Amino acid sequence: MIAGASRGDLAATTLVLSHFVVGAVFFCLMTAVLAADTSLVHGQFLDPRAAGAAHLFVLGWISTTICGALIQFVPVISGRPLFSLRLAWGGFFLWLAGLVSFPLILALRRVDAVFLPALVLYAGAVLFAVQMLVTIARAPRERGLWIIASAVSWFLATTTGGFLLALHLRFGMLPVAFLSFLRWHVYTGMAGWFLLSIVGAGVRLFPMFLLSHAVSYPFARTAAVLINAGLVAAAVATIAPVLPFQVAALFIGGGFVSFWFFLNGAFRSRMKRKDIVLLTQARVGIGIIGLAWPVSWTDYPIAALLTAAGGVGLTVAGLTFKIVPFLKWMRLQSVGGNILPAGLVPERLLKVQAAAFATALLCLIPGALIHSEVIWSVGKAALAVTALLSASAMFLILTHKGGAVGNA
Amino acid sequence: METLDLHPELLPTLRGVLDPEVGLNIVDLGLVYAAVRDEAANKIRIVMTFTTPHCPAGPFIADEVRTALEERWPGDPVELNVVFEPAWTPALITEAGRAYLGIE
Numbered sequence: 001m002i003a004g005a006s007r008g009d010l011a012a013t014t015l016v017l018s019h020f021v022v023g024a025v026f027f028c029l030m031t032a033v034l035a036a037d038t039s040l041v042h043g044q045f046l047d048p049r050a051a052g053a054a055h056l057f058v059l060g061w062i063s064t065t066i067c068g069a070l071i072q073f074v075p076v077i078s079g080r081p082l083f084s085l086r087l088a089w090g091g092f093f094l095w096l097a098g099l100v101s102f103p104l105i106l107a108l109r110r111v112d113a114v115f116l117p118a119l120v121l122y123a124g125a126v127l128f129a130v131q132m133l134v135t136i137a138r139a140p141r142e143r144g145l146w147i148i149a150s151a152v153s154w155f156l157a158t159t160t161g162g163f164l165l166a167l168h169l170r171f172g173m174l175p176v177a178f179l180s181f182l183r184w185h186v187y188t189g190m191a192g193w194f195l196l197s198i199v200g201a202g203v204r205l206f207p208m209f210l211l212s213h214a215v216s217y218p219f220a221r222t223a224a225v226l227i228n229a230g231l232v233a234a235a236v237a238t239i240a241p242v243l244p245f246q247v248a249a250l251f252i253g254g255g256f257v258s259f260w261f262f263l264n265g266a267f268r269s270r271m272k273r274k275d276i277v278l279l280t281q282a283r284v285g286i287g288i289i290g291l292a293w294p295v296s297w298t299d300y301p302i303a304a305l306l307t308a309a310g311g312v313g314l315t316v317a318g319l320t321f322k323i324v325p326f327l328k329w330m331r332l333q334s335v336g337g338n339i340l341p342a343g344l345v346p347e348r349l350l351k352v353q354a355a356a357f358a359t360a361l362l363c364l365i366p367g368a369l370i371h372s373e374v375i376w377s378v379g380k381a382a383l384a385v386t387a388l389l390s391a392s393a394m395f396l397i398l399t400h401k402g403g404a405v406g407n408a
Numbered sequence: 409m410e411t412l413d414l415h416p417e418l419l420p421t422l423r424g425v426l427d428p429e430v431g432l433n434i435v436d437l438g439l440v441y442a443a444v445r446d447e448a449a450n451k452i453r454i455v456m457t458f459t460t461p462h463c464p465a466g467p468f469i470a471d472e473v474r475t476a477l478e479e480r481w482p483g484d485p486v487e488l489n490v491v492f493e494p495a496w497t498p499a500l501i502t503e504a505g506r507a508y509l510g511i512e
Binding site: 072 | 426497511
C-alpha cells in the first residue's frame with residue numbers, strides 16, 4: 001500500500017501552508033512587540049507585555065508552525081487522511097482569532113479580561129488536539145505515532161494550564177501557588193509539546209531526509225519514555241510536594257541525551273552529503289535546547305527559557321524550510337511543474353537568516369544574564385532581521401513559478 | 409530480492425523520474441526492483457519501492473513512473489506494484505548514484 005498524500009489530497013496543503021504563513025507573520029509581530037518591551041531584560045517575566053511577546057513567539061510562531069507540520073506529517077505516517085478537514089479549518093480560525101486578541105489584551109495590560117481571548121485560543125487548541133488524536137487512533141499501531149500522540153496530549157495539558165492561569169487572573173481560582181503552576185505550564189509546553197514534537201517528527205524526518213541507515217530507534221523511544229516520565233514527575237511535583245521538581249529535570253535531561261545519540265547516529269550513517277544545511281541547522285538548534293538544561297539550574301529563568309526557545313526556534317526554522325518547499329513542489333506538480341523542492345529554496349537568504357538567528361541568541365541570552373540593555377537591543381534587532389528574512393524566504397518559495405531542473 | 413529484473417529498454421524512461429527529495433533518478437537510487445516489458449502481451453510490469461514506507465513523495469513518484477511509461481509506450485497497460493519487502497537500503501544505490509550523492 002502506498003502511504004501518504006496523493007494528488008487528490010492537495011486541499012490539505014492549503015491548510016498546512018496557512019499555518020506556516022501565519023507562523024511567519026506572528027514571528028515578525030513578536031519582534032515588533034519585543035522591540036517595545038523593556039521588562040524582560042530586567043527579569044520581569046510577569047509583566048503583561050513580556051508575557052504577550054513570549055506568547056507571540058511560542059504560540060504565534062512555534063506552535064502554529066508545529067501544528068501545521070503535524071497536520072501534514074500525521075496523515076503521511078498514519079496512512080490515514082485527517083479526521084476532518086472542516087474541523088481542522090474551524091480549529092485554525094479559532095486559534096488565529098485567539099492569537100490576535102490574546103497578546104493584544106496583554107499589551108493593553110487588561111489581565112482581568114485575558115481569559116476571554118484565552119478561551120478562544122484554547123478552543124482552537126482543543127479542536128487541533130482532537131483532530132490529531134483521532135487521526136492517530138485510526139492508524140495501525142505499528143506506525144509508532146505514540147510519541148506524537150503524547151506531544152499533542154501535553155499540548156492539550158499546557159493550553160489547559162494556560163487557560164486556568166488566565167481564569168485565575170480574573171477569578172483567583174488556582175488550587176496551587178501561581179508561580180509553581182506557571183513553572184509547570186512553561187515546563188510542560190517546552191518539554192512536552194516542543195521537545196516531544198521534535199522527537200516524534202525527527203525520528204522519521206531526519207533518517208528520511210538524510211538517507212540514514214543503521215539508525216538506532218531505541219534511543220529515540222527511550223528519549224520519549226524518559227521525557228514523558230519527567231513530565232509526569234513535574235506534574236506530581238507541582239500538585240503535591242512529595243517529589244522535588246529536579247527529578248523531572250533529570251528525567252527530561254536523560255531523554256534529551258538519548259535523543260541526541262539517535263540524532264548523531266542519523267547524521268553519522270547518512271548517505272546524503274549535499275543539501276543538508278537546513279538539517280544541520282535543526283541539529284544545532286536541538287543542541288542549543290540541551291544547553292537550556294544546565295542554564296535552568298541557575299537563578300536566571302529568562303536566560304534558560306531563551307536558550308530553550310531559541311533552540312526550538314532554530315530547529316523549527318530549519319525544518320520549516322525543508323517542509324514548505326516540498327508542499328510548494330506538490331502544488332507545482334499538480335499543474336505540471338518540473339522543479340525539485342531543493343530548487344525552490346532561497347539558500348543564501350536562509351544562510352543569512354540562520355546567521356542572524358545565531359547572532360540574536362548570542363546577544364539575547366547574555367543580555368538577559370547580565371541585564372545589559374545594549375546587548376539585549378542588538379539581540380532584538382538581530383531577531384527582527386531573522387523574522388523578516390524568514391518571512392521573505394517563505395514568500396519567495398510560495399510565489400515561485402517553477403521551472404526547469406537538471407537530472408542526475 | 410536476489411537479482412534485479414530490469415529490462416534495458418525501459419531504463420532510460422525510468423531514469424527520467426527523480427526522487428524529489430534526493431534529486432537522483434529512481435533507477436540509480438535503487439528504487440526499481442523489476443521493470444519488464446512483455447512485447448507479446450503489450451504489457452509493462454514495474455515493481456518498485458520508496459526509501460521509506462512513509463515517503464510523502466511516494467504517490468507522486470508512482471504517478472510519474474506510470475505517466476512516463478504510458479507516454480513512451482501509449483496503449484501498453486502499466487502494472488505498477490509498490491512493495492516494502494525487501495526494504496530499500498543504501499546498498500541498492502548504483503555506482504552512478506553514489507557518485508552523484510558524493511559517497512564512496
